[in-house]
Amino acid sequence: MKRYISLFALAFGLMLGAAAVIAQESPALPAAGNNLRDVASLRRGAHIFFNYCVGCHSLKYMRYERIADDLGLTEDDVMNNLNFTGAKFGDPVISHMPADDAQKFFGKAPPDLSLEVSAKGADWVFAYLNSFYLDPKSPIGWNNTVLPNAAMPFPLWELQGVQVPVMAPAKPGDDPQIEKLSLLHPGTLTPEQYQQAARDVTNFLEYVSEPAALQRRSYGIWVVLFLLGFTFLAYLLKKEYWKDVH
Numbered sequence: 638m639k640r641y642i643s644l645f646a647l648a649f650g651l652m653l654g655a656a657a658v659i660a661q662e663s664p665a666l667p668a669a670g671n672n673l674r675d676v677a678s679l680r681r682g683a684h685i686f687f688n689y690c691v692g693c694h695s696l697k698y699m700r701y702e703r704i705a706d707d708l709g710l711t712e713d714d715v716m717n718n719l720n721f722t723g724a725k726f727g728d729p730v731i732s733h734m735p736a737d738d739a740q741k742f743f744g745k746a747p748p749d750l751s752l753e754v755s756a757k758g759a760d761w762v763f764a765y766l767n768s769f770y771l772d773p774k775s776p777i778g779w780n781n782t783v784l785p786n787a788a789m790p791f792p793l794w795e796l797q798g799v800q801v802p803v804m805a806p807a808k809p810g811d812d813p814q815i816e817k818l819s820l821l822h823p824g825t826l827t828p829e830q831y832q833q834a835a836r837d838v839t840n841f842l843e844y845v846s847e848p849a850a851l852q853r854r855s856y857g858i859w860v861v862l863f864l865l866g867f868t869f870l871a872y873l874l875k876k877e878y879w880k881d882v883h
Contacts, residue, residue, distance in 0.1 A: 682841025
């Protein structure tokens, strides 16, 4: 038995060590800090997504009607301000970019973003939206430090502006590395406003990844209160039962 416990402890220690190594090797991502309870942020994120992103990217698991219900919008709000493809109110959010054009422009079809935050995390998406820079060597003119050689041009450049890389000092023979990004031409938003806009888009995409989270989190407090009440009653029952036993 002791042998199995030792083997288990060794395996668990190796897993923790491997996780620590991976964490040290992975570059730190800025915290998105988004909040699904912030409905105003979700609405702003939806507005940005549908004005700048839906031309290429779909949300095939999300329907316009569901967005209206969850974000407290009317049908007119959605159809007049978010629906630019001519879809019906009950239809899923599908980009109308032809697949042939996508292949021609980007080399592959832009991915559906329904589960993007679930797959990569909110911090990754937030960092990605902040890490585009001008790259004359790229076929599309843009690159990204979080996802190098991304096939997507920067859709929010009008808001953020144009960033350029600042290279870190390198020793002879070493490959040049980007130390940071510097804003060359400002956009229509200040850096602080753009940070909030990127956070709003990330917030909206996190909601899209799991729409039920809005209800689930609101139910959570009631579940906790129920468990506390049940625990209290169970304690009283146990106390009453053991009183007769003693």
